[in-house]
Amino acid sequence: MSESSPSSALEPGTLYVVATPIGNLGDLSPRAVQTLRGADVICAEDTRHSRPLLQQFGIDTPLLALHDHNEQAQAPALVERLRQGQALALISDAGTPLISDPGFRLVRAVREAGLKVSPVPGPSAxxxxxxxxxxxxxxxxxxxxxxxxxxxxxxxxxxxxxxxxxxxxxxxxxxxxxxxxxxxxxxxxxxxxxxxxxxxxxxxxxxxxxxxxxxxxxxxxxxxxxxxxxxxEGVADRSAAQLAEGRRLMTLLSPHLPPSQAARLAAEISGAPRKALYARDS
CATH class of the missing domain: 3.30.950.10 (Tetrapyrrole methylase, C-terminal domain)
Incomplete structure (x- = not known):
């Protein structure tokens, strides 16, 4: 017996956070296409950028601009749309929304309103x-x-x-x-x-x-x-990490303290050898 496929209908009152390709259009998942087609409106970082992508897949869902400059103001109206039973989709210019892109204010507002946020995972640089x-x-x-x-x-x-x-x-x-x-x-x-x-x-x-x-x-x-x-790559071992932290502290302390005193304090805080710090700064 074959497994039944999930229903194509979107849940009313849900914000779908949809990942889109970072380059190759073949990376847009079937679920993402289904979600973007079924939403009442798509909130896009730049509608001019997103429209060609949607047209490529025959998606004619209305677009609404949502970016850093208007997100805070738009959030209450979008939450109200969800309360009325609409399903909304959120996309960025490329990749997974909220990763160095707008969207977290809307997601927070939706969650604080007790409404559902559903991720549709996919590409991330x-x-x-x-x-x-x-x-x-x-x-x-x-x-x-x-x-x-x-x-x-x-x-x-x-x-x-x-x-x-x-x-x-x-x-x-x-x-x-x-x-x-x-x-x-x-x-x-x-x-x-x-x-x-x-x-x-x-x-x-x-x-x-x-x-x-x-x-x-x-x-x-x-x-x-x-x-x-x-x-x-990160620091390979603990002693190297302590030395790096000690040098950072030396940079901050040196303008305000004599080198020997700055090295002593930096060593006490970081655990790095005082002589190594003092020798580098002298």
Missing amino acids: VITALSAAGIASDRFLFEGFLPNKGAARRQRLSDLAALEASLVFYESSHRICESLADLESVFGDRRMALARELTKRFETILDGSIAEVRARVEADADQQRGEFVLIV
Whole structure:
């Protein structure tokens, strides 16, 4: 006896969070197509971007723009639609909504109203990159996009330098070379992977030391185009993590204290050897 297929009808009063392709249209799941066709309205980050995707699959459900600038204001009206029994779908420009994309305010408002939120899983650039990077993925921290300005970017990286988990970042073509230089400056000779244009025609995944990946990108203008996911391995052992944290603290304390006192405090807090910190700063 064959298993019966699930009902195609959507549940009234439910917000469906639907993942869409990050590049390859073949990655849009049958369930996602069914959900987008059956919803009363689709909330899209950029309707101009999403409309061609929907037309490709013969989906003519009405679109409503929902982005960072209007989400808070739109949420009450959308919750009211759900209360009236409508089924709504939420999509982003690409991938899984809410991952460095708008949507969490709406999801929170719906849940606080006691209404149902149902995920329709699918592509995510973070998970796609991790699956092919060859870097430990049992523990990872997703940081989204790094700050635009160099000083703020290096400070953010320094704050993460002592973590043992793998680190995952998004980056744009405008800053990829600068960000790779800052990764090397802060993290040194760690292993990394760079995933570019995932699932698209010019998909590239580079791996090696940060210096090696940086050199390959800087030497090839084509490798500086597109959308990037950067994965950097975490600190390999506890002593290295303590040293990285001690150095971060030294950076914060040195402008305000003599080197020896800054090193002593940084060592007490981090557990790193005081001499190693003092020698590096002197």
